[in-house]
Ligand SMILES: Nc1ncnc2c1ncn2[C@@H]1O[C@H](COP(=O)(O)OP(=O)(O)OP(=O)(O)O)[C@@H](O)[C@H]1O
C-alpha cells in the first residue's frame with residue numbers, strides 16, 4: 550500500500566472571521582499528483598495557505614496530517630522544514646533578499662545550477678526576489694524556489710497563470726523534475742497538489758486524481774483529464790446542477 554503523505558479530514562477554516570473552507574477531506578499518497586479545480590473564490594488558495602499554516606488562516610475544525618503527523622499546531626517554518634513547499638499564485642516580492650542568497654541558503658547542489666539554466670534565470674540571481682519580475686519570470690522563479698526546497702509534498706498554485714505557452718512547457722518540465730518523475734519506470738517519488746484553471750500543465754504532467762472545490766467543499770473527485778473536459782464543456786455551474794440533480798433522483 551502507498552504511504553500516506555497528506556491527510557486532511559473534515560477541515561473548516563475561517564479567514565477574517567468568515568468561514569471559507571467548509572469540511573474539506575483530501576488524501577494524497579506517496580508519488581501521487583492531485584489537481585484542484587474550482588471557480589474564483591472557492592477556497593483553493595486558502596486550502597494551500599492553511600496547509601502551510603500561513604498567518605490569517607484559522608482552523609476551526611478538522612485535522613491536517615503530513616506523513617502521519619498532525620501539523621495543526623505547527624509553525625510555517627517547521628512545516629516547510631519537514632518537507633512541504635508552496636509555490637504562490639501571487640508570489641510576494643522580498644526587497645533586500647536576492648534570489649541567489651535565498652537559493653544557496655537552502656540548496657548548494659550542482660543540480661540547482663542546472664535548474665537555474667533550464668528555467669533561464671541566470672540573469673535574475675542578483676536581483677531582489679520577485680521585485681519587478683514579469684508574470685512569466687515570477688512563475689519561473691517560484692518553481693525554481695520549489696526545486697531548491699526539494700519538498701516531499703509540493704503545493705503549486707496556478708503555475709501557468711500569466712505564462713506564455715513556451716514558458717508553460719518549461720515550467721511543467723521543471724515540475725516533473727521536482728516530482729522526480731522517471732519516465733522509464735513511469736513512477737514518481739514526490740507528491741503534489743496543483744491548482745489549475747486552464748489545465749495546460751496536464752498536457753505534460755501525469756496527474757492521478759482531480760478534485761472540484763466549490764464554495765469551500767470538494768464536490769467531486771475523479772480522473773483529472775475527464776474533469777477538465779467536463780469543466781470546459783459545462784462549466785462549474787453545469788457540473789453543480791448535474792450533481793444536485795443526481796442527489797434529488
Ligand atoms: N486575507 C483575506 N481576507 C479576507 N478574505 C479573504 C482573505 N483571503 C481569502 N479570502 C477570501 O476567501 C475566499 C476564497 O479565496 P481563495 O483565494 O482561497 O480563492 P481561490 O479559489 O484560490 O480563487 P482564485 O481562483 O480566484 O485564485 C475569497 O472570497 C476571498 O476573498
Ligand SMILES: [Mg+2]
Nearest residue numbers: 593594595638
Ligand atoms: Mg487562488
